[in-house]
Amino acid sequence: MTLHIDEHDDRVVATLDRPDKRNAIDQATVDALHELCAMLEEAPRTLILTGSGGVFAAGADIAELRDRTAVDARRGINATAFIRIHELPMPVVAAIDGYALGGGAELAYAADIRIATPSLRIGNPETGLGIIAAAGATWRLPEIVGDARASELLLTGRALDAEEALRWGLVSSLHPAEELLAAAHGIVDRIAANDPLATQYTKRALRTPRAQHPAIELELQAELFESPEKHRRMTAFLERKSR
Numbered sequence: 001m002t003l004h005i006d007e008h009d010d011r012v013v014a015t016l017d018r019p020d021k022r023n024a025i026d027q028a029t030v031d032a033l034h035e036l037c038a039m040l041e042e043a044p045r046t047l048i049l050t051g052s053g054g055v056f057a058a059g060a061d062i063a064e065l066r067d068r069t070a071v072d073a074r075r076g077i078n079a080t081a082f083i084r085i086h087e088l089p090m091p092v093v094a095a096i097d098g099y100a101l102g103g104g105a106e107l108a109y110a111a112d113i114r115i116a117t118p119s120l121r122i123g124n125p126e127t128g129l130g131i132i133a134a135a136g137a138t139w140r141l142p143e144i145v146g147d148a149r150a151s152e153l154l155l156t157g158r159a160l161d162a163e164e165a166l167r168w169g170l171v172s173s174l175h176p177a178e179e180l181l182a183a184a185h186g187i188v189d190r191i192a193a194n195d196p197l198a199t200q201y202t203k204r205a206l207r208t209p210r211a212q213h214p215a216i217e218l219e220l221q222a223e224l225f226e227s228p229e230k231h232r233r234m235t236a237f238l239e240r241k242s243r
């Protein structure tokens with residue numbers, strides 16, 4: 001098993017678990033990510049993505065990549081899985097220790113929230129291997145850190161350390177390795193205290209192309225304005241009951 005799944009009522013923790021290969025993402029891992037997505041699409045829960053052995057993921061599996069052909073490239077093996085992660089109904093938190101390189105970095109870019117440890121090394125060395133980062137880096141990284149910084153990172157292939165990633169806003173906070181998962185759970189606790197439907201709709205609005213604003217928000221809000229949960233939560237506030 002290359003992906004360890006730990007299920008809770010309101011969250012799922014998925015741990016990339018191929019430590020002898022630095023959690024390199026192979027086809028079996030991609031298949032497991034699809035299975036995970038199918039489960040979370042069916043029963044939406046917040047997802048924490050992390051890695052075992054002091055590493056997030058050292059990239060797509062280069063042993064498999066070397067033998068892939070044009071047909072494989074066009075299938076978008078990693079891109080398809082990472083897009084599905086990005087589009088999960090509830091938030092995705094990437095808790096990143098150590099290396100997040102190549103496809104590993106792109107998996108992290110697909111998350112909504114990224115936190116890391118001081119040993120973080122994140123970047124896209126693909127051009128050094130004679131390929132491009134085709135599973136999200138070229139469109140997601142500019143959205144996260146801006147065009148200029150994304151271009152610098154992708155065109156040089158250098159990796160950022162934790163402090164620089166924090167400064168760039170690529171990760172939101174740093175935590176000692178032994179506190180990383182607790183910090184991720186703390187974020188999920190905050191999310192879990194809110195209305196799940198409002199959370200899902202906020203994520204959907206954030207994902208919507210610019211031309212569709214504010215029509216999408218107004219439609220989502222129209223539904224929420226009629227929801228019993230909104231009435232209950234607002235009444236609780238007005239009556240100062242604990243929620």
Ligand code: COA
Nearest residue numbers: 020021022024058059060061062063099101102103125126
């Ligand atoms: N794909 C396949 N195997 C990988 C891998 C990857 N992306 N990254 C690491 N591994 C394997 C190594 O081949 C090695 O296997 P082996 O023990 O059978 O020889 C094992 O994982 C340990 O790697 P090693 O390089 O010895 O570990 P390290 O701790 O010294 O270095 C890294 C860690 C991440 C710096 C280094 O493994 C590395 O540079 N990996 C490739 C990064 C990369 O280019 N990713 C982009 C891919 S698109």
